[in-house]
Amino acid sequence: MAAQSFFISDRVYSDFGRPKSLGKLKLDLAGVAEREFDYLGVWHVKVLAGDRESDEVEAYTIYFPGKSYSLISDELIDKLGIEILAPGEGTWRFRDDPPNKKRKTLLRPKIRFEEILKEILSN
Numbered sequence: 001m002a003a004q005s006f007f008i009s010d011r012v013y014s015d016f017g018r019p020k021s022l023g024k025l026k027l028d029l030a031g032v033a034e035r036e037f038d039y040l041g042v043w044h045v046k047v048l049a050g051d052r053e054s055d056e057v058e059a060y061t062i063y064f065p066g067k068s069y070s071l072i073s074d075e076l077i078d079k080l081g082i083e084i085l086a087p088g089e090g091t092w093r094f095r096d097d098p099p100n101k102k103r104k105t106l107l108r109p110k111i112r113f114e115e116i117l118k119e120i121l122s123n
Contacts, residue, residue, distance in 0.1 A: 004058065004060065004073055005059060005060045005061075006060070006062070006070065007037070007063075007067070008040070008063055009064065010067060011068065012070055013063050021038035022038075022040060022041050023039045024036050024038065025037045027062075033123050035123070037063060037065075039060070041061060042060060045059045045072075049094070055080075055081070057079040059073075081094050082094065082095070083095050083097075091103065091104060091105070
């Protein structure tokens with residue numbers, strides 16, 4: 001399996017009953033800061049989009065404490081058949097959707113440079 005990974009938010013972690021960590025991972029975030037995460041194992045993941053859903057794929061699931069949104073890796077985006085149209089607008093579609101089909105991301109996190117810099121400097 002490729003490095004499909006799914007970083008889950010506090011809400012998802014809670015919704016799934018606060019699963020037990022299988023171990024601690026130290027990961028380098030974008031070559032800037034190393035953080036420790038909880039590895040939760042391989043989960044089966046799929047996209048539910050109202051009118052359809054993606055195929056189910058396996059992903060390494062990692063708890064990302066303190067985050068209000070979940071993150072998925074580029075590899076997982078590919079495996080789920082997602083095509084990102086305009087990330088700033090939160091629009092996407094499934095790879096096999098009609099060319100004019102646009103879907104909206106449910107939760108678009110607002111990340112400001114100052115917040116990221118503050119987090120990096122506090123570690």
